[in-house]
Amino acid sequence: MPLTHKRIWLIDSTLRDGEQAPGVAFSAREKLAIAEMLAAVGVDELEAGTPAMGLSERRTLREIRALGLPCRLTCWCRALSGDLKLAGRCGTESVHISFPASPIHMNALNTSETEVLKRLKELVGTARNHFDHVSVGAQDATRSTPDFLREFIARASAAGAGRVRIADTVGIATPGSVYRMIRDLDIPGSGMAIEFHAHNDLGMANANAVSAAEAGASALSATVNGLGERAGNAALEAVSAALIFATGHACSISLSSLAPLCEFVARASGRPIPADQPVVGRAAFQHESGIHCDGLIKDPRTYQPFPAGAVGRAELEFVFGKHSGSRAVQHLLAKTGFPVDRPEALRLLRTARRCAGKKGRTVTLDDLIEIHRRNAGDDRRSAP
Template structure:
C-alpha cells in the first residue's frame, strides 16, 4: 500500500488510512452525502444564560447559509414574541437553507409555524418510557394519535412535518417501529432519531439507526446531546448506519453538556470518511467564532476543530518538524479553515521558533550564535513572566542581542 496516495491524504490533511480499508468498511451503510440541520438558534440558545437577540439570530442565519448549511432550525416560536419575530425575519431573507422551527404536537404551534412561513415543522413527541410515564403521562397509542393529527395538520398548512422523537435512545424498540412505520405510511418523509439525554454509545446508536433504516426508506436525521462526551461519535455512528442528515449546534452549544458540535461532525465526515458535506469550512469557522462571541460563553482554547490554539505551537521539536512538513505533527492544517499557524516564544521554544518568528516579523539574522542567544534570552524572560513573549517584547530582545 502506498500510504502517500489515497483518500486519507490531501493537500492540507493526512489522516489514518485504517478507516478506509475494506475490512473496516464492512457492514457500514455510508450515505453518498450528508447534510446538516443547524440547531444553534434553538437548542444552542437553550444553554443557560444564552440570549440571542433577533439581530443576532439574523446574523448567524446569514453566516450559516453562506457556509452551506442546508437546514436551519430558527427557533421555537411559542417561546416569545422576540423568537417569533426573529424566525419570521429569517424566513423573509430568502436564504438557500430551508428554515424550520420546533413545534409541539399542538394545533396552536402548527398554526404559528404556518403563519410565520417556515419550510418545515419539527413536531416533537416523547417516546421513552421514562418521559411518557413520569413527565407527560401519555400512553404509547396516545403519542401516535397526537403525532398523526399534528402531521396531518402541518401538511394541510403547507409545512413539511418532521417526526422528532424525544429520548429515542431510551424508547421501546417495538413502540418505535410502530410509530415510525405508521408515520411514514401516512406520508411523513423526515424522521429524527434523538439522543436527548446523551446516554447511548456509538454501537448503541449504530444499532438503533440501523433498525430505523431497515424499517423505512425516508430521510433520516440524528440529533445527539453530549452528556457522556459522545455526541460527535454517536452522530458519526448514525451516519455509518445510513443516516443522511445530522442536526447539531456550533461549538456544541446547548443545555447541560451541550449538543454534538456541528463543525466537528462536518470536518470528521469530510476528512475521516471522505463523505462530501457541501460545507465551506473557512465560512463555517467564521460563524462558529461569531456564535462564541454572541453567546458570551467561553470555550477552551484547545477545542477540537475551531479552538483558538489548535494551530498554535510553542515546543521547539514539533515546530522544527512543522517547518519541514506540517503533516508530520498535525492531522490537518489551518488553511482548511482560512487560518494560519501561530508560533509562540515561551519556556519550551527552540531555534525553529526563533527562526519562524524572525521571518514573520521581517527581522534578519545570519549568525547562528545570535539565534542561540535569542533562544536562551527568550526562555529566561518567559520563565520570569510565566507566559510567552509578545512580538513587541521579542523585538526588544532582538534589538538588544543584535546590538550587543
C-alpha cells in the same frame, strides 16, 4: 469506514436549541444576522425557533423567512395541535414535531406508547396540510426500546413525514451504541430519512454525530460552537470538518467561512470560544513542543490533521516556552528576515523560556523578534 460515501444534510439549531443554553437570549437583530451567516456558510436547513415561545419569537421567524435565504427554514413544535397552529402563522416551509420516545419522557408527560403513536398519525396528517416538509422527533430515543423506535419510524413514514430525528436528549450514548442503533433502524423500503441529534453531556456529541453518519444517517443537527443546554450539542464546525476530513462524506459547509460565524455567535451568546476548541479555538493550530515544531517545519501533516487554511485560519503558529526547540527559532526568524545561527537560537530560546516563566504565558514570534533585537543591541553596545 462509512457504509457509503454520501452527502450529509446539515441542520443548524443554534437559534432554537442553542438559545436554550442557560443565560443565552439572542436579540431579533442577532438572530437575523446569525441566520444570514448560517445560510452563507452553506447550512442546508435552519431550525430557527419555537413559535409557542410567544409573539416576538413568531415575529422574528417571519422576519427570517422574509430574508429569502437559500436554505430550508423549520419551526420546532411540541406534539400539540396548538403549537402547529402557531407555527402555521410563521410562514416556514417546514415544521419539526417532537414526541416523547422513552418510558422516562412518556411518564413525565403522562402518556403511553399507544397514545404517542396515535398523536403521531394525527399531527403529521395535520402538518402535511400546511407545510411542504414534516420532520418528527423521537425525543430521548437513546433511552427508548428498539421495537418502539422501529414502530415509530414506520408510523411516521405511513403518515407522510419526511424525516425522523433520533435524539440523544441527555447525551448518554456512545459512538458504538449510536452506530448500532442507526444501522438497525434503517428500515428497508420505508423511504424515511434518519437524522441524529446529539447532546454533549459526556463529551461525545461530535463523535456520536459522526458515528451516526457512518452508520447510515442522512442528516445531522448541530449548533455553532456546540452551544446548547447543559454541556451543549454537537458543534457544527467540528462535525462538518470531521465529515470531510475523517469520513469521506460530503457536506455543504464552506469550512473556510466558519470562523467569523463562530466568533459572532460567541459574542452574541456571551460564551467565549475556549482556546482548545476544535477547528476554531485559538490554540487549535498553535505548537510549542520542539519535536512537533521540527516535524511541522518538514511537513505540516506531521502534527496537523488538515491545513489551517482549510478552515479559514491563518497558517500554523509556533509559540515559545519551556518545551520549545532551537530549530523552530531559526526557522521562524529566518522567515521574518532575522536569520540566526544555532548558538544564537539556543541563547534566544533560553531567554524566551525565562520570559515565559515570568509572564506565565508562552512567548510569541513578535516577542522573540523583540528579544533578538534587544540582544543585538546589547552586543553592539558591548563591542570594543
